[in-house]
Amino acid sequence: MRSAESSTDSAADEVLLARIGTGDERALAELYARYASTVFAFVLARTEDRDLTEEVTADVWLGCWRSARTFRHDSQVLTWLLGIAKRQIYTHTRRKHLTVIPLEDEHDIPSTADDLDTLVISSEATNTLTKALNTLPTDLTEVVRLAWMHDLPYKDIAQLMNIPIGTVKSRISRARRLLREQLRNQDA
Structure with a gap:
């Protein structure tokens, strides 16, 4: 079950995304500060090299900037960003004929289990x-x-x-x- 804090964060994320949709660069910087490391880790866990991860991650944030107005509010903003990441990984690996690899070692433990x-x-x-x-x-x-x-x-x-x-x-x-x-x- 999600906490009240999580739903507040989710609402704040949606406000940021709406502001991004109007061209607010500060809102993009704030959303980036919140989720850059998560998006980067998500991409890095699925690709073979750091250069590709950096390229894909940059395209995720560009996609966020360009598509913020199309957010349908049927998922959390982080889920939406990871969906963009998943599509970008597919596009980049298909284009470069690289193999997407399964999740690798991460040094985090589950927060609830x-x-x-x-x-x-x-x-x-x-x-x-x-x-x-x-x-x-x-x-x-x-x-x-x-x-x-x-x-x-x-x-x-x-x-x-x-x-x-x-x-x-x-x-x-x-x-x-x-x-x-x-x-x-x-x-x-």
Whole structure:
């Protein structure tokens, strides 16, 4: 369940996007400050090199500037930005004949995850959880990272990945179960 703070942030993001749609460069700078690192990490996790990531990320922000007026308010602004990123990755990799690779090591741990919350936040715990997450099938890993790292609601993940919301829920559930099993086996 989303917190009141998240809905306030979401409303503020929509106001910024509306201002961007009128040509307000300061609003773009503010939205960039909020989400640049998230968009960059999302793209970097799916491409093979940093130069391509920088190029794609620049095109995401250009796309945001050009398309802000077309935002339909049926998702969060971050989801909309990640959708632009996903299309830009496809366009760039198709054009350059590069391969999009699955999610790679990230040094973040989920912000919410039932009993995984009990893990002590430390370098060792982060590494353990990252290794366990990386052993999951790609379809599970991507959904989990969008839900836990980017705090996207299931509805937005379903839209971004073009899958039913029930599939998102079942993938999250399966990932939790597999992660619990892996972590228990490591402790044994």
